[in-house]
Amino acid sequence: MNNLQFIRLLRANTRGCVAGCQANLPVPDFGSLVHIPLDSGLTIFGLVYDIHIDDDGLVRQLTAAGEIPEEVIQDNRANRNVPLELSILFIGHENNGRISHLLPPRPPLSLDSIFPCMPDEICAFTAAGKYGYFRHILAMQEVLPADLLAAHLVQAGQAQLAGGRPGWLQEAVREVISLLRDDHSTLTAVLGAIADAYPLISFERQA
Numbered sequence: 766m767n768n769l770q771f772i773r774l775l776r777a778n779t780r781g782c783v784a785g786c787q788a789n790l791p792v793p794d795f796g797s798l799v800h801i802p803l804d805s806g807l808t809i810f811g812l813v814y815d816i817h818i819d820d821d822g823l824v825r826q827l828t829a830a831g832e833i834p835e836e837v838i839q840d841n842r843a844n845r846n847v848p849l850e851l852s853i854l855f856i857g858h859e860n861n862g863r864i865s866h867l868l869p870p871r872p873p874l875s876l877d878s879i880f881p882c883m884p885d886e887i888c889a890f891t892a893a894g895k896y897g898y899f900r901h902i903l904a905m906q907e908v909l910p911a912d913l914l915a916a917h918l919v920q921a922g923q924a925q926l927a928g929g930r931p932g933w934l935q936e937a938v939r940e941v942i943s944l945l946r947d948d949h950s951t952l953t954a955v956l957g958a959i960a961d962a963y964p965l966i967s968f969e970r971q972a
Contacts, residue, residue: 772851772879774801777872781811781854784879788818788849796916798882798890799853801873808859809869810882810890810898812917814908815852853879854905854913856898857890864890866897887924891933896940903944903951911951914941915958922963934963 772786782801786792793799793813801809858869882890902917903910918937925933938959945952 774873774875774877774879775850776875779855779868779872781852782873782879784851784853786849786851790849792816792849792851793881794916794920796913797920798887798917799879800882800886801877801879803873803877806860807869807871809855809873810857810859811853811855812902812913813851814854814905814913815850817850817852819848819850851879852907854901856901857893859890864893866894866901868901884924884927887921888928888930891921891925891937892930896937899937899940899944909954911954911958914955915962918959919962 771790772784772792775783775785777783795813795816797813799811799813801811803809855868857864857866859865899914902914905913918934921937922934925931938956941955941959942952945955
């Protein structure tokens, strides 16, 4: 996990950022909560909503060459700087020990380090406030919010369960239902994605 310090910010605005690292290093999964500590003492929280691997001239040549020896594939992944990019949606920040689900007051800078949140950090962020950060996820246009929200709830629900809050997931889903009560199509997609992630849990819709 120490290699995760090599995830560095490439570009950013107040809504999100793109980070880069080598493709052979471990990276946070889709929907994972990450944080970006700044020198000012501000910490920005975000969700990974896209993981993108670019090609290059050599990869194009290899894919057109037919059968590729396994040692060539491993050499390409381990010894070359294969570019991998993470797109991150900002969903809140912490300043002077206070967690807010508002967008950060300023974006991070190029080459700032990005780290995955540990279970206690996930619990602290998701338990603060009244799920206000859900609105950032549901307003996403770059990716289907249903899948992103479901992936986040899987991670956060497991962390909250291990932290002694087994009812957090049900409360979170009730908040999603309330937010989307007038948007039937999005609500159906979100509940379907959550049901796929948690097939043994039944969620009732609120009127």
